[in-house]
Amino acid sequence: MLRKIDCVMLKVTEIEKAAAYYETVFGLKRLWQDEHSVGMGMPETDAEMVLHNHADLPKDLNVHYLVDDVLKAVENLSTQGCVIRAQPFDIAIGKCAVIEDPFGNVLAILDMTKGART
Template sequence: MAAQPEGTPCWADAMFGDVEAAKSFYGEVLGWTFGDPSPEFGDYSEASVDGKAVAAVVPPMPGQEAASQWRLYFASPDAAATAARIREHGGEVLVEPTRIGDLGAMCVAREPSGAVFGVWEAGTHQGFQSTGTPGAYCWAEVYTREPGAADDFLSAVFGYHVQRMEDDRIDYRMFDLGSEPVLGRMRMTDDFPSEAPSHINVYFTVPDCDAAVAAATAHGGVLRHGPMDSPFGRLAALTDPQGAVFTVIDVTAAKGERPTTTEVA
């Protein structure tokens, strides 16, 4: 499989204090199965659906224990060059570009409004082997209280074209690389807890949103919003038992017309 265009979301992983509990939870909710952990890479455990890699979980490194959260990675042909652009445009590189054997190279960064993300330079590991299918990643949104800073940064670093959603109820942007949108950006309103930081919310596809919510809450997850119908599918926002936020969506259950968009100069 060819490497993804630069700026394309290409992988997602999360650190969990109790990795076995995370495997059990996501196995029940998203149907994930897991291969043997890789001790040479910090016991990194890849999740699969129908034999195709869709995400990974990993225990925290000693001294790096923190609240669990999903991290989205963006494709790059050169992680070091992307790290330089991140700094140039006001971001912070938290983990310097690092070679991960023959799998590829990665770095971790924070955009100016505070959302943390990863950069992945593919080697033998190209990233998601499936997207938009049950159990797999399908979308992500940057949630921020500083939308202008986030928009300028993302456009400068990854060369996105920006579309504004024509909806007076929300401040929402979509970023594309010349064809289909690859990322959304939502301005956080006062409805969000004041302590909630800027973050990236990942969406995973499910065959039945309500069934996924029932499975999640039955196994210790917390329903944050929904289930609700939308022009993009029936969706619900959840928090897993260890605090990681994610959204499930049944893309086959879309209802209503999609809002129009206007290109932002």
């Protein structure tokens, strides 16, 4: 079900300042940007580091896993002992949801049902 790590999200207060810092200090490349986030690329992976200031996302929810279909995954996981902490919601590329496994670990899952960013 989990296909890969799609992104690691880091909450920042100043998007532009943080993006410039990560470009200069860590050598990352801007891939895309919107009002609340910027996707930063690394040379040896297609996983992104997303710098964001989304008020509704907790600071400690960092790793997002790609699945084929969030709605189906949530339906399946809810019958397998997972608690749905955030029901599926729309994001730019598809849907996202937050689950908690029976061991207390919180995972964010997302799909790309609307297509990849260009």
